[in-house]
Amino acid sequence: MQVLVIGANGQLGTAICDVFDDVHVLRADLDGENHLVDISQEEQVFRLILDELKPDLVINAAAAHSLPQCEKHPAHSFAVNASGPGFLATACKHAGARLVHISTDYVFGDGATRPYVEEDLPAPLSVYGASKLAGEHLVAAHCRDHVIIRTAALYGPAPCRAKGGLNFVDTMLRQAEEGAEVRVVDDEITTPTLTLALARQVRVLAEKAEPGVYHATCQGECSWHAFAEAIFEEAGVEANLIRVSCKQFQLPVRRPSYSVLDNVHARAQGLDEMPPWRDALRTFLVK
Ligand SMILES: NC(=O)c1ccc[n+]([C@@H]2O[C@H](COP(=O)([O-])OP(=O)(O)OC[C@H]3O[C@@H](n4cnc5c(N)ncnc54)[C@H](OP(=O)(O)O)[C@@H]3O)[C@@H](O)[C@H]2O)c1
Numbered sequence: 001m002q003v004l005v006i007g008a009n010g011q012l013g014t015a016i017c018d019v020f021d022d023v024h025v026l027r028a029d030l031d032g033e034n035h036l037v038d039i040s041q042e043e044q045v046f047r048l049i050l051d052e053l054k055p056d057l058v059i060n061a062a063a064a065h066s067l068p069q070c071e072k073h074p075a076h077s078f079a080v081n082a083s084g085p086g087f088l089a090t091a092c093k094h095a096g097a098r099l100v101h102i103s104t105d106y107v108f109g110d111g112a113t114r115p116y117v118e119e120d121l122p123a124p125l126s127v128y129g130a131s132k133l134a135g136e137h138l139v140a141a142h143c144r145d146h147v148i149i150r151t152a153a154l155y156g157p158a159p160c161r162a163k164g165g166l167n168f169v170d171t172m173l174r175q176a177e178e179g180a181e182v183r184v185v186d187d188e189i190t191t192p193t194l195t196l197a198l199a200r201q202v203r204v205l206a207e208k209a210e211p212g213v214y215h216a217t218c219q220g221e222c223s224w225h226a227f228a229e230a231i232f233e234e235a236g237v238e239a240n241l242i243r244v245s246c247k248q249f250q251l252p253v254r255r256p257s258y259s260v261l262d263n264v265h266a267r268a269q270g271l272d273e274m275p276p277w278r279d280a281l282r283t284f285l286v287k
Contacts, residue, residue, distance in 0.1 A: 001023050001024070001056045001057065002023075002024045002026060002053070002054070002055045002056050002057070003020050003023055003024070003025050003026065003055060003056070003057045003058075003059065004025075004026040004027075004028060004048075004049070004053055004055035004057070004058045004059070004097075005017050005020070005025060005026070005027055005028070005059045005061060006028045006029070006037065006039060006058065006059065006060045006061065006062045006088070007028075007029060007060065007061035007062030007063065007102075008025075008027030008028060008029055008034050008061070009027075009029045009031075009032055009034065009161065010029075010061055010062065010158070010160070010161050010162075011154055011155075011156055011158045011159060011160040011161065011167070011195055012061045012102065012151075012154060012156070012195050012198065012199065013027075013029075013059075013061040013062070013158075014156075014157075014158035014195075015156055015157075015158065015195040015196050015198070015199035016059055016061060016199045016202055016203075018196070018199065019196075019199045019200050019202070019203050020203060026053050026055060028048060029062070030062070035048060035052075035053070039060070039062055039080060039084030039085070039087060039088060040076075040079035040080050040083055040084045040087075041087075042083075042087045045084070045087040045088055045091050046087070046090075046091050048091075049088070049091040049092065049095055049097070050091055050094055050095055054095060055095070055097055056097055056098070057097060057098050057100065057206055058088060058091075058092050058097050058098070058099050058100070059100045059102075059202065059206065060084075060085055060088055060099065060100065060101045060102060061102050062080070062084070063080060063081055063102070063132070063162070064076060064077050064080040064081055064128075064131075064162065065081075065104070065128060065132075065162045065163075066128075066162045066163060067126055067128050067252075067253040067255070068252050068253060069162075070126065070127045070128035070131065070253075071126060071127050071128070071252060071253050074127045074131070077127050077128060077131040078127075078131045078134060080131075081128070081131035081132050081134070081135045082131045082132075082134035082135045082138055083138070084135070085101050085135035085136075085138055085139045086135070086138030086139065086141075086142055088101070088139070088143075089101075089138060089139045089140075089141070089142035089143035089146065090142045090143070092143045092145070092146075093142055093143045093144070093145075097145075098145045098146070098147065098206065099139060099143045099145065099146045099147070100146075100147045100149065100202060100205065100206045101135065101136070101139045101146060101147070101148050101149070102149050102151065102202075103132050103133075103135065103136050103148055103149065103150045103151075104128075104129065104132050104150055104151065104152065105150060105151070105152035105153075105190065105217070105256070105259035105260075105261050106124060106125070106126060106128055106129035106132065106255070106256065106259065107122040107124050107129050107132055107133040107136065107150065108120065108122055108123065108124070108129075108256055108259055109122070109123030109124065109125050109256060110123075110125065110254075110256050110257055110258075111258075112256075112258050112259075112260075113258070114262075115221070115260040115261060115262035116215070116259070116260065116261050116262065117215070117262050117264045118150075118212075118213045118214065118215055118264060118265050125253075125254040125255065125256060126253045126254060126255070127253075128253075136148050136213070140213075144211060145211055146211055146212075147205050147206060147209050147211060147212065147214060148212070148213045148214065149201075149202060149205060149214050149215075149216050150213065150214070150215050150216070150261055151193055151198055151215075151216050151217055151261075152190050152191055152193055152217045152259060152260075152261060153168070153190040153191060153192045153193055153217070153227075154167075154193055154194075154195050154198065155167035155168050155169050155192060155193075155194060155195065155284070156194055156195030156196055156284070157195075157196070157284075158195065168192070168224070168227070168228075169231055169281070169284065169285075172184075172228050172231045172232070172239070173231065173235060173237060175239075176232060176237050176238070176239035176240075177237075179240075180240070181240050181242050182228060182239050182240060182241045182242065183242045183244045184224050184225040184227075184228045184241065184242070184243070184244065185223065185224050185225060185244055185245060185246050185249070186223045186224070186225035186226075186243045186244065186245065187223065187245050187246050187247075187257055188223060188224055188246055188255065188256075188257055188258075189221055189222065189223050189257065189258045189259070189260060190221065190222075190223075190224070190259055190260060191217040191218050191219075191220060191221050191222070191260055191261065191277055192218060192222070192227050192277045192280070192281065193216075193217045193218045193274075193277070193280070194218065194275075194280035194281070194283065194284050196283075196284075197218060197274055197275055197280050197283075198216055198217075198274070200273060201216045201266070201271075201272075201273055201274055202216070204266075204271050204273055205266065205271060208269070208271055209265075209266070209269060209271055210269065212265060213265065214263070214265045214266050215261035215262060215263045215264065215265065215266070216261075216263055216266060216272075216274060217260075217261045217263065217274065217277075218274050218275055218276060218277035218280050219263075219274055219275065219276045219277065220276050220277045220278070221260040221277075222277065225241070225243050225244075227277075227281075228241055229241060230278055230281055231281065231285075234278075234281055234282055234285050235285050
């Protein structure tokens with residue numbers, strides 16, 4: 001089996017390549033030493049998948065996901081997050097390949113009081129969320145054999161390319177080390193998700209799941225403040241952690257205050273292997 005991972009240099013893409021270490025993995029990115037492709041360019045996508053690599057499985061972990069940048073450059077955001085996955089889906093259909101596409105909790109809006117299930121109505125609050133939702137629709141429209149995986153709040157050993165390198169855990173530990181006040185919001189609830197755990201789940205879903213939309217985050221939920229508190233507790237680090245509200249920040253882009261996902265579809269097929277978020281954090285900090 002040949003697996004093509006697009007966004008292979010990214011935070012999640014790196015972990016996905018690692019979990020497919022027993023098969024032939026082909027790697028593609030916008031820049032660097034891997035195969036080069038700009039997924040927003042139809043002819044580049046077709047050449048890579050149909051003429052050059054002919055993979056059996058394509059996993060798309062590429063995205064433009066800096067929220068402020070997406071808001072500033074909506075055309076680029078839709079080109080990469082919507083048109084790109086659409087081109088990948090058409091190419092996969094012609095190649096007879098399955099397409100696994102990574103999406104986000106930010107397709108949902110505000111006002112939820114319980115975790116979102118896959119059937120809940122999306123209502124994105126940002127250009128990023130809207131463009132990712134459009135990408136989901138184009139994937140489903142163009143390639144019947146698709147697996148769309150929505151996830152949230154990623155962190156892991158590889159740096160997040162779109163967010164300048166440091167993940168939330170590293171940022172917290174660095175700020176504590178510098179002795180600074182660590183101010184973290186307590187009114188935005190999510191599920192921190194370790195890339196390595198998600199990558200294993202991506203493989204399970206890629207190999208065993210029915211076509212469709214799947215939620216895949218670690219189990220449970222917490223505020224970013226509670227996550228920071230857990231990081232310091234697990235790492236045994238003293239920190240001057242201050243609870244703040246989103247309202248105290250002039251954020252340029254609206255974000256859902258509650259975007260917890262329930263992995264219902266994976267669970268229904270006996271395929272939900274995601275660990276509790278705090279166990280995953282402990283695993284990460286031990287390394
Ligand atoms: N990070 C989060 O907290 C989070 C939360 C929910 C969902 N997600 C989703 O998870 C996925 C992976 O995110 P991540 O954090 O791993 O991202 P990341 O570290 O920023 O990596 C993004 C990857 O996409 C590639 N890329 C960007 N534009 C491209 C284009 N036009 N053509 C081809 N490749 C392109 C980049 O290539 P270069 O390295 O060459 O630039 C990079 O390898 C995305 O779909 C994102 O929407 C992320």
